[in-house]
Amino acid sequence: MAYFEIKGGKSLKGEITPQGAKNEALQILCAVLLTDQPVRITNIPDIQDVNRLIEILSYLDVKITKNSKGDYTFQAKDLHLDYLESEGFKKDGAALRGSVMLMGALLARYGFAHMPKPGGDKIGRRRLDTHFKGFMELGAEYSYEKENHFYTLRVPDGARLKGTEMLLEEASVTGTANIILAAVLAEGTTKIYNAACEPYIQQLCEMLNRMGAKISGVKSNYLSIEGVEKLNGTEHRILPDMVEIGSWIGLAAMTKSEVTIKNVSWENLGIIPSVFRKLGIKLEKINDDIFIPRQENYEIETFMDGSILNVSDAPWPGFTPDLLSIILVIATQAKGSILIHQKMFESRLFFVDKLIDMGAQIILCDPHRATVIGLNHETELQGTTLTSPDIRSGIALLIAALSAKGKSYIHNIDQIDRGYENIEERLQKIGAEIKRFE
Structure with a gap:
């Protein structure tokens, strides 16, 4: 050691x-899963938590090109989704807190998501209720394997997530980011009150809008997200x-x-x-x-x-x-x-x-x-x-x-x-x- x-x-x-900002990078990297088009991200910090998330994306078969230091292009075209149910993912996902934001993007694009109980700092209880309640209000079904600490979210067969109005019980940054990632491809309009509005959330919204999302209320704690059919590629620089x-x-x-x-x-x-x-x-x-x-x-x-x-x-x-x-x-x-x-x-x-x-x-x-x-x-x-x-x-x-x-x-x-x-x-x-x- x-x-x-x-x-x-x-x-x-x-x-x-x-x-580059660690907390923004974790959100932005999860957002690349929302499109099959190339997404270029610059000013990515070379730190353990971010590098672990990039590894997880590579195990999902996201095509990753390192252009230069801190400058990567990601393309999530043909993914290896079976990895999400593997023992490897249970170990990899549990190693960092930021992996939790994979759920929103996966649920939006593929209709299901799996997640082990995420790791991160040992600073007391850090509950995920805001994330899961938001997904459930959008129409996802939730289950939890207590013995394996493994979460599963699934949209009923043949259905899409559906926009709704929700009041978050806490202004969770990662919870808000996760719900945004899920809502951008939902059917109809999602309105989120008591949303977190940190600069990193603003950055995520602005990036998604450049990809073709329709998010208004950015910089406020009241977001309106009109769901779209698909998103395109873009370029983004981390704060x-x-x-x-x-x-x-x-x-x-x-x-x-x-x-x-x-x-x-x-x-x-x-x-x-x-x-x-x-x-x-x-x-x-x-x-x-x-x-x-x-x-x-x-x-x-x-x-x-x-x-x-x-x-x-x-x-x-x-x-x-x-x-x-x-x-x-x-x-x-x-x-x-x-x-x-x-x-x-x-x-x-x-x-x-x-x-x-x-x-x-x-x-x-x-x-x-x-x-x-x-x-x-x-x-x-x-x-x-x-x-x-x-x-x-x-x-x-x-x-x-x-x-x-x-x-x-x-x-x-x-x-x-x-x-x-x-x-x-x-x-x-x-x-x-x-x-x-x-």
């Missing part, structure tokens, strides 16, 4: 370009990853570094820059880049009535839950205190014990809330041996290690590799002392 050795406490300097952008902002602040993050697509960052500014971090918009100057200290704001700042996650345009781990780590060296409220996932804050071992002052109130008392860079974190529990906690621990005094070792870095492309090489280019060992 690979691990990182990190010599922390060093200021960094330079430019870093964010990879830069907003979570990686937030990670590099946090890295610059924690290590007192001067960093420029290139080509960030400012118009798709929402409130992310303003939340970091509330922690006292200076960042400037220069064309489409973010410039973070070196700061010796940064001070957390209070609310206007003087009460302690509370940062919590919420559906878009609220703050993404994937960046709360970064906010928590940054706060350990800020001046002031903050309450972190992780509403969506019940196990995502359990990595704070590792930060406490490094010298951070954190009170874990319950599985969803942690209070951080900032050290104002007056007491350095101390290097130690760490284990990455999931992607986002893993990158937060890496940032802590790069700011800490002495050496740190991070194990289980496969979790970090699932979401961050060639991370040690990119960090080395801006001066980080980080090495990978097997």
Whole structure:
């Protein structure tokens, strides 16, 4: 098992370009199954979760051509659908969370879909009810083999999915994406209220519209999808990853570094820059880049009535839950205190014990809330041996290690590799002392 050795406490300097967005890539790759025409996708991140999904597409006999780094053409013409009922698929599909979005496209085009219970981060319960209830409202029949953890969805013989109106009980991003993928080829019009409206959902809708879909209400939480008979090929470029952008902002602040993050697509960052500014971090918009100057200290704001700042996650345009781990780590060296409220996932804050071992002052109130008392860079974190529990906690621990005094070792870095492309090489280019060992 690979691990990182990190010599922390060093200021960094330079430019870093964010990879393509992991969460968008997983949705867009599933959408290629909706047509038998070529679909070209660029800015695909070279990370484990995305590469696993591309492998699954290849096992389905999707024709895949690699044009250059991050640039692929997919053609789903004559598929090997028996693979979906194989032991191989049960293993492959269970290895990543994003495989769940294969169901919507397969159900729309072929009238059936199979799926093992998907894997992904161990951050608490992540139910799939929104997905399955949406499919059932469109007319699919659902069954579940409890002993094998295997889901099956099927449209009755001779029938098509039928458009309907639905109110989602949660604004699930993957649930919304899955229902969109199913509805674009359904008969009639589907109206989805309380739909997720993240930039990645907007990107999916815009791509499908270029393929011939008829989706209106994009950028809102009320989507109207008029089903069409078939879709055509297209070209699509994936947005830069907003979570990686937030990670590099946090890295610059924690290590007192001067960093420029290139080509960030400012118009798709929402409130992310303003939340970091509330922690006292200076960042400037220069064309489409973010410039973070070196700061010796940064001070957390209070609310206007003087009460302690509370940062919590919420559906878009609220703050993404994937960046709360970064906010928590940054706060350990800020001046002031903050309450972190992780509403969506019940196990995502359990990595704070590792930060406490490094010298951070954190009170874990319950599985969803942690209070951080900032050290104002007056007491350095101390290097130690760490284990990455999931992607986002893993990158937060890496940032802590790069700011800490002495050496740190991070194990289980496969979790970090699932979401961050060639991370040690990119960090080395801006001066980080980080090495990978097997």
